[in-house]
Amino acid sequence: EAQVTQNPRYLITVTGKKLTVTCSQNMNHEYMSWYRQDPGLGLRQIYYSMNVEVTDKGDVPEGYKVSRKEKRNFPLILESPSPNQTSLYFCASRLLAGGPPYEQYFGPGTRLTVT
Amino acid sequence: GNSVTQMEGPVTLSEEAFLTINCTYTATGYPSLFWYVQYPGEGLQLLLKATKADDKGSNKGFEATYRKETTSFHLEKGSVQVSDSAVYFCATIHTGGFKTIFGAGTRLFVKA
Numbered sequence: 001e002a003q004v005t006q007n008p009r010y011l012i013t014v015t016g017k018k019l020t021v022t023c024s025q026n027m028n029h030e031y032m033s034w035y036r037q038d039p040g041l042g043l044r045q046i047y048y049s050m051n052v053e054v055t056d057k058g059d060v061p062e063g064y065k066v067s068r069k070e071k072r073n074f075p076l077i078l079e080s081p082s083p084n085q086t087s088l089y090f091c092a093s094r095l096l097a098g099g100p101p102y103e104q105y106f107g108p109g110t111r112l113t114v115t
Numbered sequence: 116g117n118s119v120t121q122m123e124g125p126v127t128l129s130e131e132a133f134l135t136i137n138c139t140y141t142a143t144g145y146p147s148l149f150w151y152v153q154y155p156g157e158g159l160q161l162l163l164k165a166t167k168a169d170d171k172g173s174n175k176g177f178e179a180t181y182r183k184e185t186t187s188f189h190l191e192k193g194s195v196q197v198s199d200s201a202v203y204f205c206a207t208i209h210t211g212g213f214k215t216i217f218g219a220g221t222r223l224f225v226k227a
Binding site for chain 2: 043058
């Protein structure tokens with residue numbers, strides 16, 4: 001089954017304790033992206049990657065890191081989480097080749113609480 | 116830069132009522148436009164899409180038409196069901212296809 005998986009689905013942590021949220025897709029997509037969803041703000045893009053070792057900032061990259069060492073995986077790293085990073089996080093992927101419409105496939109989400 | 120504005124929710128309707136959720140966008144070039152739906156506790160799913168002016172996207176009874184003259188992509192459904200209760204997001208792809216801009220989302224409640 002074609003899918004995007006994220007782990008963990010739920011995470012409660014404390015300020016400053018480094019964490020990683022994993023994302024994996026089995027569709028051989030070149031493009032992967034991380035979003036955070038906050039009430040009243042919709043989804044905002046954190047980072048995206050066009051292929052292995054190629055990443056770029058989205059609209060809200062501060063406090064986050066990413067890496068793309070393999071095509072299927074795109075982990076999100078919070079080196080020193082803070083309470084304002086409490087949010088619902090989504091990973092997504094899509095093909096790059098072939099032009100529009102650039103439909104994205106989303107993971108189930110990771111709810112992160114930083115106390 | 117690109118932006119998307121959606122009507123604020125929540126929207127509460129009775130079953131079989133007509134639904135419209137407004138969406139307008141600002142963008143350079145010719146963006147692709149999308150409606151995604153998020154059911155409770157789940158990720159986003161693509162509902163419909165359009166890639167050029169006057170295209171009509173449709174799926175599961177929902178429709179939206181890409182109106183370049185009014186920079187709009189309003190979502191409509193003729194007769195909603197309780198199972199349509201969800202959050203709906205309008206989105207546009209930045210020129211070049213790398214950055215996606217989402218609206219704030221509109222929560223729909225449908226009462227039996």
